[in-house]
Structures are given as structure tokens and as C-alpha cells.
Amino acid sequence: MKGYLLVAVVAMLGVELMPAGARAEDMNTIELIKQLQRRIEELEQKVKALEGDKQREEQDSAAKAKQRTEELEKKIKILERNRELDKEAAEAREKSTPRITTTEEGSTGFAFSTPDKDFTLRLRGYVQGDARFYIGDDIPINDTFLIRRLRTAIEGTVFRDYDYKIMLDFGSRASITTGNNGFLQDALVNIHYWPEFQIQAGKFKPPIGYEHLASDANLLLLERGYPSQLVPNREVGIQLHGELFRGRVVYALGAFNGVFDSGSEDFDVTDDHKDVIGRIAIQPFKLSGNEYLQGLGFGVGGSVGDQNGTSPSFVTTAAQRFFSYASGTGATNSPNVVAAGRHWRVNPEFQHTFGPFGLFGEYVVSSQELQRTEGSTISRVRADNTAWDVTASYILTGELNTLRGPVPRSAFSPRGGGWGAWELVARVGKLSIADEVFPDYAAAGSANSAFSYGVGLNWYLNRNVKVNLDYEHTRFDGGSAASGAVTAQDENAFLTRVQLAF
Structure with missing residues (x-):
């Protein structure tokens, strides 16, 4: 920059001096040079100032x-x-906010849970409205509409490993007794740290009876078959149970108060004895991938204990009583029969499902020592009562058969065109009373046995609503021939049910 300024100064000097070259020694020339030097210095300072300002601006920027x-x-x-x-x-x-979901198992319902599902609460229940019509009998009061069951249940989990269930029956035919056996159905806690070894305690179905262990909401016909009448209904006790080999083996073994056949109690009101009840079920081909064999299973249950007190009565598959033990005061001409001693049961079973087809069967022998009192005469006998049945079902609409009711592929809807699922069911079975019971230990007019067969058509409108239409025929061996008696003629009954479950 400075070089350019010198060139400019020299050029200016040349212009100024050329016309006055003779006066080169004039003092004005020196003064002019000094002025020019000062001007150059001023310009240099301004340039430096400008450059400094620019640098400061760049630094500031x-x-x-x-x-x-x-x-x-x-x-x-x-x-x-x-x-x-x-x-x-x-x-x-998210961890603290409860979730509201629908249940996926069984009927669709509602559930509340924490996001990690360590705490859950499910609301369940079902109501069954029945109609029963008996054809060709002389009994004037047995055709009826009724609420067969009206049950509500609360179940869920706390701290991930503790399940609970409480179920009440508001529509039970039984009145509330000192044993409270009709109202409170289930009240239990199940601890399951491991699926192989679980502990369950409270009131629940003991582990015996294949069809008996099925929920009342999942029955294929309106009433259970005869074998379920020779096993206990619900008992209070504790059991060890679990699944082994990835579900191929299911076992249960427990100690319970002990009740008469098909009985229920909240506490033992007859004796101090306890029953030991167990069951093991095996599906050896469950995970084989063989569609013909993976649904095949076998099992056996059993119980043993001492039973005193109430003796049972038995009903047909259309719910009419055909046998009772003698029940009197125990005085002369009024005999009374009670359970009095060792009571054991054995219950083999089988089941097979293949696509829409399903089949199961079971046999029960219930052996009970009985005592008959009439005045001063006391006698005892062992009664080995037996029952068996075989039930088959076929899903007409092609859904998978689980023997617990299908899940419809499409729910019935007059607007959407779905028809739900349709199922055909057939059953044959028999209950026989031990010969030793007759005539002294049986109530007058009781039959020795009942043989029944039935067919049914089930319509599953959706996962929550089901309609049953059944026909049941029963033939009796022995019993009263008096007009108006159940055993006086073969029983023919049409039974219907509308069920809502959630």
C-alpha cells in the first residue's frame, strides 16, 4: 500500500516540477515535500486505523x-x-397408570392391570336362563323356566406370582346353609413362582373328574354327565399342582375336608377326617406336530378318606331325582342311612380332539361305607356306585374343537352377515347303584340305575353369547311305577338355555 503512495507522490512531483525546473533550489519545493510526507503519514495512519477497525470488527464478529x-x-x-x-x-x-383391556381367554371381558401386569383384576361372570319341558310324564310341576346359574367372579394377580379368585352364585338352587355351600363357589389363592410347582389354597374344585373340572359356562350339554355326580363338587383345602414337560403332564395332589358325592362345604360340619385327592393327566403327543395324535390324552384321578354324615341323592341328565338313600329319624319304621367310614374313588378318563371333532369319556367308582339305623338295629354295608359316559362333538362351522366350546371365526350379525359357530353334541352314559343298597338302604321308589342318551345343538353367536337346544332320554331299572313318579316311565325332555358370559 505504501509503495502505491510513493509512486503517486513521485508522479505529482513530476507534474509540479516540470514547468519550474529552473527553480529546483527553491525552498517551496522542500516545504511541499514535507507537506506531502505529512499527508502520506496521515493517509498511512488512516489506512492502519481502517485496517484495525476491520480486524476488531472481525474479532468482534x-x-x-x-x-x-x-x-x-x-x-x-x-x-x-x-x-x-x-x-x-x-x-x-405409564408404570403407575392402570390399563383397561379386554380378556383374551374364554369369553371376552374386562380387565384392569398395571403396565407390567404384576397387578391385575378381571371381572367375570355368567347367567344361564333355562327352559325344561318333559314329554309324556304325569308330573304336573316339572315344566319350568328358571335361572340355572347367576355367577359373578373377581379374579386377578398381585405381586406377579399370587393369583386370586372369588366367585359367588346368586342363582343357585341351594339355599344358604350353615355350610354356606350354595352361595360361595370359589375363594382361593394360587402361588405360582414356577409353573411346575404351584400351591393353591381355599375353596375350589378338587382335582378329580374330567367334565366336572370344566367351567359351567363351557359345558357341551346343559347338565354334566353321570360321572360328575360321584365326585366332590367343591371343597376347602390345599393342593400342590403344576405342569411338567412343557404341558405334556399335568398333576395335582391335595388335602381337603372331604364331602359326600357331588357335595360342597365351606367348612367340615360332620367329622375331623380329611380326604387326599389327586389327579394326573398326560398328553404324550401334545407338541409332536402330528395333527392326528397331538389332541390325544389320558388321565386318572382318585380320592381316599373317611366320610361321616350326609349321603347323596342322584338325578338324571335332565335334573330329575331318581335315587335317594333312606332318610328318616332312625326310629323304628323310620330308618336313616348315613355315610360312616372309609370312602374312596377312582376316575380314569380319556379325551381326543382332531380339527373340528372332539371326544371324551370317563368312568368313576365311588365306594362308601354306609350305616343304617332303625330303632336299636344298626347295620353297615359298603356301596360301590359306578358311573360312565362318552361324549362326542363336531363343530359344523369348522372351528378348532377344544371340548370347551369353540371361538367363532365370525360373530353372528344380521348386519354383517356372520353366523357364529354351530356345534353338534351327542352323549351316552349310565349311573348304577350298588346292589347291596337295595332294598334296605335306599329310599322307597328309588331306581337301581339310570341309562341316558342325549343330543344337542349349540349356537355360539359370539364369544359371549351361547344358545343350547338339547334332547335327553333316560331309561330306569327299578324304581316306583306309581303315577307321578319319575321312574314310572322313560324320561323324555327338551332342554334349552341362553347364556351370557363375560
Whole structure:
């Protein structure tokens, strides 16, 4: 820059001096040079000042940019931290906020749970409205509409490993007794740290009877077959149970108060004895992938104990009583029969499902020592009562048969065109009373046995609503021939049911 200025000065000097070359020694020339030098210095200072200002501006600009960048980075870090805090808060809310879902097992219902499902509560229940019509009999009061069952249940889990269930029956035909056996159906806690070894305690169905262990909401025909009448209904006790080999083996073994056949109690009101009840069921081909064999299973249950007190009565598959033990005061001409001693049961079973087809059968022998009292005469006898049945079903609409009712592929809807699922069912079975019971230990007019067969058509409108239409025929061996007696003629009954379950 300075070089350019010198050139300019020399050029100016040349212009000034050329016309006055003779006066080169004039003092004005020196003064002019000095002025020019001062001017050059002034210009140099201005240039330096301008360059300094530009440098300062660049430095200021860089500093401001750096400051701005730091501020932006700080804001970004703040935003990122806020985002992390929001995410943590959302996760905390999610962990603490209950969820409302629909249940997937069985009938569709409602459930409340924590997100991790360590705590759950499910609301379940079902109502069954029946109609019974008996054809060709002389009994004037047995055709009826009725609420067969009206049950509500609360079940769920606490702390992940503790299941609970409470079920009440408001439509039970039984009145509330000192044993409270009709109202409270289930009240239990199940501890399951491991699926192989679980502990269950409370009131529930003991582990015996294949069809008996099925829920009342999943029955293929309106009433259970005869074998279920020779096993206990519900008892109070504790059992060890679980699944082994990935579900191929299911076992249960427990100690219970002990009740008469098909009986229920909340506490033992007859004796101090306890029953031991167990069951093991095997499906050896469950995971084989062989569609013909994977649904094949076998099992056996049993019980043993001492039973005193009430003796049972038995009904047909259309729910009419055909046998009772003698029940009097125990005085002369009024004999009374009670359970009095060792009571054992054996219950083999089998089942097979293949696509829409299903088949199961079971046999029960219930051996009970009985005592008959009439005045001063006391006698004893052992009665080995037996029952068996075989039930087959076929899903007409092609759904998978589980012997517990199908899940319809399409729910019935007059607007959407779905027809639900349709099922055909057939059953044959027999209950026989031990010969030793007759005539002294049986109530007058009781039959020695009942042989029944029945067919049914089930319509599953959806997972919650089912309609049953059954026909049952029963033939009796022995019994009263008096007009109006159940055993006076063969029983023919049409039974219907509308069920809503959730």
C-alpha cells in the first residue's frame, strides 16, 4: 500500500516540477515535500486505523458467533435434558397408570392391570336362563323356566406370582346353609413362582373328574354327565399342582375336608377326617406336530378318606331325582342311612380332539361305607356306585374343537352377515347303584340305575353369547311305577338355555 503512495507522490512531483525546473533550489519545493510526507503519514495512519477497525470488527464478529454458538449448544442441551425428563416422567406415569383391556381367554371381558401386569383384576361372570319341558310324564310341576346359574367372579394377580379368585352364585338352587355351600363357589389363592410347582389354597374344585373340572359356562350339554355326580363338587383345602414337560403332564395332589358325592362345604360340619385327592393327566403327543395324535390324552384321578354324615341323592341328565338313600329319624319304621367310614374313588378318563371333532369319556367308582339305623338295629354295608359316559362333538362351522366350546371365526350379525359357530353334541352314559343298597338302604321308589342318551345343538353367536337346544332320554331299572313318579316311565325332555358370559 505504501509503495502505491510513493509512486503517486513521485508522479505529482513530476507534474509540479516540470514547468519550474529552473527553480529546483527553491525552498517551496522542500516545504511541499514535507507537506506531502505529512499527508502520506496521515493517509498511512488512516489506512492502519481502517485496517484495525476491520480486524476488531472481525474479532468482534467471531466472538459474537462463538457466543451465539455456545448459547445454541446450551439451549440444545437444555432441550435434550427436558426431553429426557419428559420421557422419564412418561415412563413413570405409564408404570403407575392402570390399563383397561379386554380378556383374551374364554369369553371376552374386562380387565384392569398395571403396565407390567404384576397387578391385575378381571371381572367375570355368567347367567344361564333355562327352559325344561318333559314329554309324556304325569308330573304336573316339572315344566319350568328358571335361572340355572347367576355367577359373578373377581379374579386377578398381585405381586406377579399370587393369583386370586372369588366367585359367588346368586342363582343357585341351594339355599344358604350353615355350610354356606350354595352361595360361595370359589375363594382361593394360587402361588405360582414356577409353573411346575404351584400351591393353591381355599375353596375350589378338587382335582378329580374330567367334565366336572370344566367351567359351567363351557359345558357341551346343559347338565354334566353321570360321572360328575360321584365326585366332590367343591371343597376347602390345599393342593400342590403344576405342569411338567412343557404341558405334556399335568398333576395335582391335595388335602381337603372331604364331602359326600357331588357335595360342597365351606367348612367340615360332620367329622375331623380329611380326604387326599389327586389327579394326573398326560398328553404324550401334545407338541409332536402330528395333527392326528397331538389332541390325544389320558388321565386318572382318585380320592381316599373317611366320610361321616350326609349321603347323596342322584338325578338324571335332565335334573330329575331318581335315587335317594333312606332318610328318616332312625326310629323304628323310620330308618336313616348315613355315610360312616372309609370312602374312596377312582376316575380314569380319556379325551381326543382332531380339527373340528372332539371326544371324551370317563368312568368313576365311588365306594362308601354306609350305616343304617332303625330303632336299636344298626347295620353297615359298603356301596360301590359306578358311573360312565362318552361324549362326542363336531363343530359344523369348522372351528378348532377344544371340548370347551369353540371361538367363532365370525360373530353372528344380521348386519354383517356372520353366523357364529354351530356345534353338534351327542352323549351316552349310565349311573348304577350298588346292589347291596337295595332294598334296605335306599329310599322307597328309588331306581337301581339310570341309562341316558342325549343330543344337542349349540349356537355360539359370539364369544359371549351361547344358545343350547338339547334332547335327553333316560331309561330306569327299578324304581316306583306309581303315577307321578319319575321312574314310572322313560324320561323324555327338551332342554334349552341362553347364556351370557363375560
